[in-house]
Amino acid sequence: MLKVENVKKFYGKYCALDGLNLEIDEGALYGFVGPNGAGKTTAIKIMTGIMYPDEGTVMIDDMKAGTDNIRLKRRIGYVPDSFGVYSNLKVYEYMEFFASCYDINGLKARKRIDKLLKYVDLMDRSDFYVDALSRGMKQKLSLARALIHDPKILIMDEPTSGLDPRTRYEFKQIVGELSDGGKTIVISSHILSDISELCTDIGIIDQGSLVMSGRLMDVMKMVTAQNPIIISVASKITPTVKFLKSEKEVKSMAIKGNDIMINFEGNAKQEAELLKKLVAQNLPVRSFSREKGSLESIFMQLTGHGEERTLMSYEAGEESY
Numbered sequence: 001m002l003k004v005e006n007v008k009k010f011y012g013k014y015c016a017l018d019g020l021n022l023e024i025d026e027g028a029l030y031g032f033v034g035p036n037g038a039g040k041t042t043a044i045k046i047m048t049g050i051m052y053p054d055e056g057t058v059m060i061d062d063m064k065a066g067t068d069n070i071r072l073k074r075r076i077g078y079v080p081d082s083f084g085v086y087s088n089l090k091v092y093e094y095m096e097f098f099a100s101c102y103d104i105n106g107l108k109a110r111k112r113i114d115k116l117l118k119y120v121d122l123m124d125r126s127d128f129y130v131d132a133l134s135r136g137m138k139q140k141l142s143l144a145r146a147l148i149h150d151p152k153i154l155i156m157d158e159p160t161s162g163l164d165p166r167t168r169y170e171f172k173q174i175v176g177e178l179s180d181g182g183k184t185i186v187i188s189s190h191i192l193s194d195i196s197e198l199c200t201d202i203g204i205i206d207q208g209s210l211v212m213s214g215r216l217m218d219v220m221k222m223v224t225a226q227n228p229i230i231i232s233v234a235s236k237i238t239p240t241v242k243f244l245k246s247e248k249e250v251k252s253m254a255i256k257g258n259d260i261m262i263n264f265e266g267n268a269k270q271e272a273e274l275l276k277k278l279v280a281q282n283l284p285v286r287s288f289s290r291e292k293g294s295l296e297s298i299f300m301q302l303t304g305h306g307e308e309r310t311l312m313s314y315e316a317g318e319e320s321y
């Protein structure tokens with residue numbers, strides 16, 4: 001559906017994108033995340049045809065960006081991170097203007113505009129000046145405008161940034177419905193909770209290159225499998241610690257109350273064996289589980305802060321070994 005191959009982009013001597021490669025399947029809801037300055041917005045602008053790469057190619061439905069831009073842009077809807085200046089237009093006039101840009105006029109335009117304004121809950125604001133709308137309403141209007149020509153791909157740059165909790169929730173509901181309806185959606189965002197709640201797929205960009213990409217569910221499972229094990233005991237904390245120190249796969253541990261968190265470098269079979277040994281030692285194990293993975297822990301690890309996740313769930317004051 002959308003394929004970015006070895007894309008490079010320079011601003012003078014600064015390399016914003018350094019051989020970016022990513023592929024987004026049809027129907028995916030793709031979360032595109034990275035730290036500030038990682039190249040997200042530059043990549044989004046290249047995907048939408050607003051900007052051209054210095055090297056590499058962008059393919060959309062087997063069409064190369066830059067070869068037939070009019071036909072290509074009819075397949076893309078774009079919601080930018082800033083609304084733009086249309087203070088002299090009313091909401092309905094704003095929608096009519098953008099409909100005409102796609103040769104949608106007359107009764108067809110009115111039906112399409114009415115449908116979209118109702119969909120984003122702005123029909124009662126159709127006679128308001130755009131400048132009088134709140135930030136959340138402007139963002140909903142921007143989404144309605146991006147859908148005016150019924151694009152196959154919807155690309156959004158920080159769509160929920162600066163929205164109040166209720167509007168964020170409503171916006172996410174709309175995005176989820178569009179995805180369920182078959183739209184391919186790309187969301188660039190720094191709000192990781194939104195990405196983890198919404199997206200089916202994820203790509204993490206750092207310093208202009210993709211450092212991880214895949215199905216969100218698979219990525220989360222992989223990270224969980226590498227996370228520390230938390231062992232809770234009813235008593236006998238000292239004998240349990242002594243025993244764990246003797247196990248070669250246990251590389252370090254931290255203790256808080258009757259909970260012991262260990263960095264365990266064994267496989268799934270060795271993990272099961274460790275639990276079996278604990279029980280055989282008559283140590284009163286109440287629970288034994290991997291710390292669940294989170295998008296935040298993946299992000300921190302892959303963008304240069306991996307050491308911060310080791311004791312992420314423990315507060316200052318625990319004993320470490």
